[in-house]
Amino acid sequence: MVLLAPPPPASGIRAHGLSRGTAAPELDLPATPDGNRIKLADHRGSPVVLVFYPGDFTPVCSGELGLFNELLPELQSFGAKVFAISCDSLWSHVAYAKELNLRFPLLTDFHPKGEVCRRFDVYRDDIGAAERALFVLDGEGRVFWSHVSPIEINPGADGVLVALEQLTGKELQVAPTTPQAEADAHPRPQPNERETRP
Numbered sequence: 580m581v582l583l584a585p586p587p588p589a590s591g592i593r594a595h596g597l598s599r600g601t602a603a604p605e606l607d608l609p610a611t612p613d614g615n616r617i618k619l620a621d622h623r624g625s626p627v628v629l630v631f632y633p634g635d636f637t638p639v640c641s642g643e644l645g646l647f648n649e650l651l652p653e654l655q656s657f658g659a660k661v662f663a664i665s666c667d668s669l670w671s672h673v674a675y676a677k678e679l680n681l682r683f684p685l686l687t688d689f690h691p692k693g694e695v696c697r698r699f700d701v702y703r704d705d706i707g708a709a710e711r712a713l714f715v716l717d718g719e720g721r722v723f724w725s726h727v728s729p730i731e732i733n734p735g736a737d738g739v740l741v742a743l744e745q746l747t748g749k750e751l752q753v754a755p756t757t758p759q760a761e762a763d764a765h766p767r768p769q770p771n772e773r774e775t776r777p
Contacts, residue, residue, distance in 0.1 A: 593703045596712045596727045603629075603720050604698035609669050610662070610684035611676045617686055622660050624718045626746055628739055630663040631701045631712040633730055635675035635685075640665075643711070643733045648681050650736050653751055657743040662686055665709050666693050701727060715742040 597603065603619060610617045619627065630647055632640045644663055647654070654661055661683040667675070672685040688695045688709070696702035701710040713734060715724040724742035728734035740751055 593705060594701050594710050594712075594727065596701050596710070596714070596725045597699055597722050599722055599724065601722045603627075603714070603716050603722055604695070606664075606686070606695045606698075608664070608686040608688060608695060610686045611669070611672045611681070612684075614669055617662060617684060619716070619720055623720055626657060626659040626718060626723075626743060627714075627716040627720075628654060628659050628661045628743075629699075629712075629714040629716065630661065631696060631699065631709040631714075632663060632665050633703075633706070633708040633711060634665055635667045635671045636678075639711070639731060639733050641679060644681060645679060646733070646736055648679065648683065650740075651682055653740065654736075654743065656752065657747045657749055659715075659743055664688055664695065666696065666707065703730070706730075713739055715739055715746065717746055 605619055607616055607618045609615070628647075630644070632643060634640060647661060647663070651661060662685075663681075663683065664686045665672075666688050668689045669687045672687055675681075676685050686695075692707065693702040693709070696709045699712070699714065701712040702708075703710055710727050711730050711732070711734065712727045713725065714722055717723045723746050724738065726734055726738050744750055
């Protein structure tokens with residue numbers, strides 16, 4: 580059971596993030612699960628998705644990170660690396676990642692507080708936390724796409740998926756959802772067949 584804190588006492592957007600074509604600032608931050616440092620330079624040549632979020636154990640952040648966790652195989656099919664960043668401590672991140680069973684690293688911008696968030700222009704001084712922001716970086720470390728959402732709204736992942744399709748020239752492979760496709764995937768037993776249950 581996930582214990583959730585109330586959302587931050589803020590709303591709207593205060594910082595707007597880096598624009599398309601800007602060289603992403605280098606980052607070098609401790610990450611889950613073991614505190615090893617993640618550097619953007621180590622991921623040149625691959626698309627990188629950065630998910631900035633306000634705080635661990637909050638309802639909207641849990642939904643947003645849960646969505647990216649669920650979509651991780653699709654994101655990886657584009658060759659993308661996914662990293663989430665907030666100003667929480669590494670210890671909070673470790674507990675949060677374990678609670679949500681996250682399969683991508685959470686990076687801590689805890690000390691000096693918000694330094695990387697500030698470089699990406701997504702730090703909120705009014706609450707001392709990151710904006711809710713998404714960045715897709717190209718293989719050269721430039722911002723290909725970015726979006727800053729009001730802090731109280733989960734932006735979803737559609738924009739990230741579309742950006743990755745455009746960046747890589749690949750289309751997202753999704754299982755068909757037509758009634759016929761569903762029937763083909765789960766055929767009903769014929770009248771002369773006995774249904775067997777595992």
